[in-house]
Amino acid sequence: MTMRPSGESHMVRDLPSSSVSIRDLFLEAVSALLARPSRSALTALGTVLGVGALVSTLGIAQTAGNQIITRFDELAATEVVAEGQRIGFGSGSRAAVALPWDSGDRIERLNGVVAAGTLSDVDTAGALATSVPVTDPLGSTAFDIPVVAVSPGLFGAVRAELSTGRFFDEGHDRNGDKVVVLGAAAAQRLNVTRVDNRPAIKVGEEAFVVVGILADVQREPSLLSRIIIPNGAARSRYTLAAPTEVHVETDVGASRLIAGQVPTALAPGREELVVVKAAPDPTQVRNRVEGDINALFIVLGSVSLLVGAIGIANVTLVSVLERRGEIGLRRAVGAARRHIASQFLVESTLLGALGGLIGTSAGILLIVGVSAARDWTPVLEPWLPFIAPIAGALVGLLAGVYPALKAANTEPIAALRG
């Protein structure tokens, strides 16, 4: 391939015009860059940093996002919570719709639900809880421990685990049995450590038999400091309008689907009054996280790229001034203006491409390093290692435009005089 001027139809004689092959142009540029190796390296540094920052940013964001989706699936992606829309504010607020007491059963009928149950705050009118018999007559033995009423399905829905005893069941609920499951913290305060001797506690004047003690609750840790009684017992002894919340555990990936069906199941015809909280779609979460990280670092990377471009432009401009004699000589041996311009453009583009290449490698190394340190699986868009050096080259090309024009406009006579 050769570069030849056009528009010479009215030539006086058949003069072959000057031309230079792309290959020669490239070789000239390479030897010019190699003539000042350390300067070339320093010039490329800005692009190295810029491209490196961009590549590692995109890569780490992707890797982290991938990590998030993996963890996310575990817990949050299978959780749905529903409650009635609140009217009013603070303690005076109330639900706009009464959730049914059989909410747990209704939801469990849906396809994709693992467990569901209701959770209700119980107003005990300030009654204190005491253990029976009184173990420490001198110490403080009455505690203000909140009481909640749940349906048996709730224990599964919030992933509660027992340290001892058992959960109460449908039978207890239906019969209104006065049984209780204690959260670990509540049990400690009431000094209940075992259930095989059928210990009892009192809430105000009401006595309950402790059937189980919770060790852990993955989704609703507040239950660990609660006294948990069945709905049946709660409704017969306290004023309880309706369940406060319905907790649902779904199959992996089904949470969005179930969330859409819950309002109809709980309040047919008044779906809009049911507020459903489901974990956002994990891919959305990942995209948002990637987006947040990307936005910041892409700005930083772009700024470094810009600085890199300015660096290349600057050094190329200095080089044009320094090499005036060379420019004059090239013109004297037949180089046209555009040949001079092309050479400086190729030089700056090569510098940019070199910076891009090194930056890409450095960025990938960083991603792999961070991933190894965090025990993550490195993830990278396959096109990134190819696009990034091209971006560097483009930066170099743009940075070279002004110096190249300057070089092309150098007057050969003045340049040769120096």
Place this chain on the structure above:
Amino acid sequence: MSSPATAAAPVVELHDLGRTFEGAQPVEALRRADLSVMAGDYVSIVGPSGSGKSTLLHLLGLLDRPTKGSYLLDGIDTADLSDAQRTALRGQRIGFVFQSFHLLSHRTVVENVMLAMLYGDTPKRQRHNLAISALERVGLGHRLDFVPTLLSGGERQRVAIARAIVAGPSLLLADEPTGNLDQTTSESIMEVFEELQSEGLTVMVITHDSVVAGRARRTVEMLDGVLSEVGQ
């Protein structure tokens, strides 16, 4: 070597050539020049500083355009040429030698000479061979892979001469080629010019040195922008 248009036509033909530099105070650097240089001529151009010698050389070398008169190179009227055509003609038919050599310091001697063919259509391998034979003609066949910084002044100017002749020009233009060299070295450079001329090359040399000027077949003198032939 590219052949002249016809055997009889002069290589250089100037008619009433003039160059005025515009400005607040216009400078008539070249007032009128009438000159005919035949193929194989050896012309020295002498004259005091500021008399317009370099101005004339730049016009002859197509690095500058005259403001009046005409210049025919190998019978081609250069006034009709576009910039691109003048550039091409310059590359193909004119060789330059400068006082300050203008060698690329980070390129080898051969590469420096090959540069003169970079913008022509000589194939790469041929360029290398041509460069070597040009260097052998100026007696530098043993310095091919040196870089200019390792060469003496005389050797550097020989490299520049080899570069000027490698593309087979019609006309060799030299502006003070011995200006940076001592007496003996100057003489050896003049010998190179004489040898090239005896092989048929047309040579025009600007010089301050009367010894150098005396060795040329013809001498023209510039005085305040006016050119005249000496001792004919």
